Amino acid sequence: MGEVYSAHRDDGQFAQQVAIKRILDTPLLDREQAAEHLAAERALLARLSHPGLATLIDGGVDAEGFPWLAMEQIEGRRLDHLVRETQPDFNTRLDLLLQAIDAVAYAHRQLVVHGDLKPANMMVEDDGRLRVLDFGIARSVGEDRDHPARGFTPGWASPEQRAGQSISTASDQYQLGLIAGWLLFGDAPHELPSGTPDSTGLSRGQLTDLRSVLDRSLRDDPEKRYPSLTMFRQDLLAVRGRLPIADRAGERWYVARRFFQRHRLPVSLGVLALFGLVLALAGTTWQARIAAEERDRARLEALRQDALREHLMLIFRETGVQGSDLNAKALLDASAAQLDTLYADDPELRRRVLLVLAELYFNLQDMTAARALIERYRSQVDADTPFVDQAMAAQIHAMVLLRQGDAVAAEAPLVEAETLAQALPPRASRLRGGILAARANWLRQQGRQDEGLAMQEQAVDMIAQAGDAGMLVLGIEQSNLGVGLLQALRFDEAEHYFREALDTWERGGLEENTHALTTLGNLGTSALLRGDLVAAEQSLRVAKAGHESGRPETGAYASVLSNLARIRLGLGDPYEARTLADKALGIAQRLSSEESMDVAGVRLVLSDIAFEQGQLEESRHLAAQALAAMQALVPAGHPLPLRAQLSLQRVDLRRDPTTVGELEALAKQLSGAPPMLARGATAAWLWAAEAHCSAGRASACASAAAAAALVAERVPITPMEQLEIRFWTAYAEDRYSEAAALLSAWVTDHGTSRPRTQALQEWLEARLRRD
Incomplete structure (x- = not known):
């Protein structure tokens, strides 16, 4: 074609x-x-x-x-070429298949069907990462695009494709089933697997299960295939882990055999003495074990809740605050201070209370207190501490460190949580979803935006399926996914998940929770990044009022104040902006740490405010503090510190216009950064354009404006930045009346109160008088 x-x-x-x-x-x-x-x-x-x-x-x-x-451009080898040339082992082949399923499952969640999956449309890079290519005949779910390009590859087509019928996500599953048979067994398309244990490394039982899994994915009737690729993937993992597959989970002897295969040594020792008895009771034992695990999980959760309830009642009695106005945060502070005294004779109960309080502090976004408590808890863990509690503590510890911006320190507890989770029942749960979300956060902080967002989507899906999560946790993860999308400047998708979170909480009668205020603030932040300062201020003012209605201070409140400060600065009110930012800084310092990422972010806001007020020395000092904190918190080469470097370079340019070359070098670095940082390249190029035009270098001014426009093709920018690109281009090309008309139209729509508008007007008037 x-x-x-x-x-x-x-x-x-x-x-x-x-x-x-x-x-x-x-x-x-x-x-x-x-x-x-x-x-x-x-x-x-x-x-x-x-x-x-x-x-x-x-x-x-x-x-x-x-x-x-x-x-x-993907560098690597086609999947079919790779298999023919390297003859990978079974586990490598299965890992490649699982990567393909993950990628296609993501497309399905975006309501896109591929329609032409085959080994030739899959590329494997040198590091082993598989990429799915060529959506040439793809379509939206439910769409029946009927034109001459409605083709397919005969050897890899589903029955419905060959019959000329509409395709669906089930069609992609069929094609992945064909690929699985070819990849794992070496079979030609449309032939049932016929491999042997010698050719795959699997036991005969696993081979039987694998044939059953592929048979289900290859059924002629799409309705009889797996309901989703997630279930297809889970069964493939079950085969590798000698776990029961979905279609046979109700067969007691089969379930028992899989249990024996996974625990061959202890079972073999038991069989020497109790062979007959074990066989007779195997099915019952397995079912009892599953039931016991469920009871244990429920019992542990009940113990945590009971411990918290009992502890808070004790605190009310001991501190004499019953009926007082003491808020929840103050109560937590008082309770944490008395843990050792109250539970000196009951270390197990003290540990349970520690874990619950650490989680509550984390939810209140008081990372300093949460970190102190979770580290105390983890220092007291012993051999009797349940795996589920250890995994939960490690996950909370990792998330606290990530929120403080310390991705390096967060890696160890995150790996520990992932390792501990492998010993837990392999079903969707709040804990597993939380661990996925923590890893997603870690990936994003490493600059691996796409991987992090893909994993965050998996976390949301798992939380939605988990029976122990509830509406509050589901809404939190939906909102967190929105934050990740917002950082990628995918505004529409981010706002969709923010509103979905608010709807989730409303359905659960939880619309007044603190996280709803955080999400409302995030909607305001999205409007701010779009450049709609009026809409942003409305949302953030509502969120600010909610935070101030008798609620404890949280990191979300500091974020609302910080973003409101940006808006007031943009609307020409640096004095209220400084008041808001100073308050945000104090809260961030109390709840996080002096050198945390949250504190660094507020310092950059204060740096911008000082710059607009002409306080260049203070502006540079604040930006330098933020830069030092960022460099200490991220790996060498991470692009995040470029944001603070941009603030420093802006001050240097104001002091010495001959430093414009250094600013342009920084702009080029920012151009290749993730979307949120790449926006800074637009601002840098526009400041460079102003410096060149001020010095009479028309050609350099036009080039800088063109570079800003090129960045704008990749990432969304604000209407004011779009105006400036046109303004400097017109001025550099001696089209002064057009430049003046652009400013006049902007003033008509937005008024003259915004500092940047005033600055451009004054600059243009001065240039025209001079010329």
Whole structure:
């Protein structure tokens, strides 16, 4: 249908290697149909961002009228070539299959069906990461796109495709089942697996289960296949782990055999003495074990709640605050201070209370207190502490450290939580979802945005399936996913999850919880990043009032104050901005640590305020403090400190305009950073444009404005930044009346109170008088 080229940028702005797909005239498609076809593919690909999928970069129609797409260029080998050339072992093949399933499952969650899955459309990079390519005949779920490009690859097509019927997510599952049979057994498409234990390394029982799993995914009737790729994946993992597969979980002897296979040594020792008895009672024993695990989990949760209830009642009695106005935070502070005194003779109960209080402090976003308590708890863990409690404590510890911005220190407890979780029942649970969410947070702090967001989506899915989570926890994870998407500047998706979280809490009668205020504040932050300062202020004012209605101070309240400060600065009120930011700094210092990421963020706001007030020395000092904290909290080479460097460079430019070259070098670094940081490149290029225009360097001014426009093609920018790009371009090209008209139109819509508007007006008037 077309041709694919390796290509690179030729505009000199930055290095970028891509693969360009160009669709040609074929018997199936004329040129107009090809353009329509590729436009549909672009629309689908624009919805997808996952480490297992190739990323869309650009697209259009060339001078000859042929449509084209520019995609991320994947270096590696096609899956079929890799298998033929390296003959990987069974576990490696299964891992590759699971990666493919994860990527396609993500597309399904975005309501996209691939429709042409086959080994030739999968690339394996040198590090072993598999990428799914070519959504050429993909479509939205429920869409029946009927045009001549409705094709398929015969050897890898589902029955419904071959019959000319509509395809669905079940069609992709069928194709993955074919790939699984080929990959794991070496079978040709549409042949049932016929491998032997010698060729796969599996036991005969595992082979039987694997054939059953693939048979279900390959049923002719789509309704009889797995309901989702998640269940397909779980059964594949069950085969590898010698766990019962879904279709046979009710067979007692089968379940017992799988248990014996996983615990071969202890069972064999027991069989020497009690062979007959074990066989007779195996099914009952297994069922009793499952029931016991469920009872143990419920019992532990009940113990935690009872311990907290008893502890708080004791505190009320001992401190004499019954009926007083003491708020929940003060009560927690009083209770934590008396733990050793109250439970000197009951260390087990003291540990349980410690864990509950640490979790409560974390939910109140008091990371200093949460860290102290969780580290006390973990120092008291012994051999009798249940695995589930140890895993929960490690996960809370990791999340506290991540919230303090210390991803390096968070890695050890996070790995510990993941390891401990392997000893727990392999079912969806609040704890497993929380551990996934912690790893997602860690990935994002490492700059691995796409991987982190993909895992955060998995965490939300798991929490939604977990029977022990509840509406509060589900809403929290939905809101956290929204935060991750917001950091990627995917505004519509972020706001969708924020509103979904609010709806979740409303359905559960929990709309007044503190997290709802945090989410409302996040909606305001999204509006702020879009550049809609009025809408942002409305949301954040409501959130601020809610936080101040008798609630304890939280990190979310500090964030609301900090963002309100940005808005007031943008609207021309630096005095209220400083009052708000100073209060936010005090709260962040009390709840986190002096050198935490939260404190560094507020210091950057204060740096911007000082800059606008002409206090350049203070502005530089605050930015330098933030930079030092950031550099201490992230690995070498991480792009986050560039944000603080930008504030420093801005001050240096104001003091000495000849430093514009250093600013431009920083702008180039920021251009390749993740979206939230890449926005800073736009601001840097615009400051550079102003410096060049002020010095009469029209060509350099136009180039800087063009560089800002190039960044804007990759990440969304504010309306004010869009105006400035046009303003400096017009001025550099001697179109002064156009520059003045742009400012006049902006003032008509937004008034003259905004500092940047005033600065541009004054600058233009001074230049015109001088000229």
